[in-house]
Amino acid sequence: MDIRAMIESVVQEVVQSMKLEKEKENFGKVLFVFCDSSAHEPFADQFIKLKNSKIGYDILFLDGETSSWLGMQRVESTGSERVIATDEYSPAAIELAKDYDGIIIPEIDLDNAARVAAGLKGTIKAEIIFSAIMLQKFVLVGGDSPGIKRSDRRCLNTLSLPAPYQKRFYSYIEQMTELGIEFFPQMDLSEAVIQKFTKKLEDVQSACESDLRENDHALENKAIFKKKLLTHDWIESQAHFPNNSIYLSKGVIISPLAKDLLKEKKLTVRFIEKG
Incomplete structure (x- = not known):
């Protein structure tokens, strides 16, 4: 095996593992879809806000129109966030939404708005939005947006x-809102x-608190023995x-007479962590 290829393979694995570890630290991740490779520049401060809030993001550049700087290759950044530039080697647009919690389209035009409103695909933005809606992202x-690319x-x-x-453009916007x-x-x-x-975190915390309250309420209504020895009396x-x-709490001793009475009354013994 060529030493250069081996080194490249090892480096790629290390970088990928670092990316995975970084993603685990985030609350979630979104995809920004920009018209070209310079459209993201005014959003630098917004990206800082997302990082500070532990929200991951990737950037998709629709530079199919600017293939002069892309050539014929898919481009990904080696920085802390992933940057994708589209061409025929890039991921299928309809697959992209699967990896994200949400899709951000800073600017949409008349053509794409018409396709989205009508449920049509055929462009990268329309397909990404279609798949995101289907996946409930x-x-x-x-x-x-001015409505013109x-x-x-x-x-x-x-x-x-x-x-x-x-x-016409504003009517499409109303349909997209629907x-x-x-x-x-x-x-x-x-x-x-x-x-x-x-809001997502608050909903999760609220659900957890509700489950805890329900569990506590359920335990209050159960016959719980809290002593060390369960007796017939x-x-x-x-x-x-x-x-x-x-x-019963774990470690409780059941007396022989109590065991006989449990069988007689056909009672089921269940052990809980709570004493």
Whole structure:
């Protein structure tokens, strides 16, 4: 085996393991989908907020239109966060949403909005949004998008859609909202993501607390013996055994007469951690 190939293989394994360890430290992870390789620059401060909130993120650059700098290869960063640039070697768009808790689309155009609203695929953004909705992942979109692609703005030297197209674009936005897609100003997207994960954590904590309360309440209604020796007399003194069961702490001694009475009354002995 070539020594260079072996070193590359080892380094890739180490980097991958480091990425996995880093992901475990995060509360979750989102994917940002940008139009091109420079569109992410205004979001640098938002990425810092996400890192400080222990929310992981990856970046997808839709630079199929700029294959001059991509060449014919898939590009991934070697930094702390993964960066994907699309071409024919990149992951299938419909598969991407599976690895994330949510998808962030800072800017959407008339064409993609029409496809999403109609449930159509055919573009990378439309397929990612389609798969995210199917997998019940949250989708956040920049609410101040002009509706015209960055490349089209540069080519046509215009910053906004004409009135008839604007009306159509806003109708698509309403239909996307009905699908569960949420719209926020581009510079507030990170805050919206943080709120999503904060609510998720609060829901989990609330569910755990509710389970604990239910368990405590259930234990209160059970026949629990808390002494060291279970006797015949104690069993006889109990008026009722819920579910025909008696709950003992581990290590409790059952007297011979108590064992006979348990069989006679057909009571089930269950051991619990709680004494």
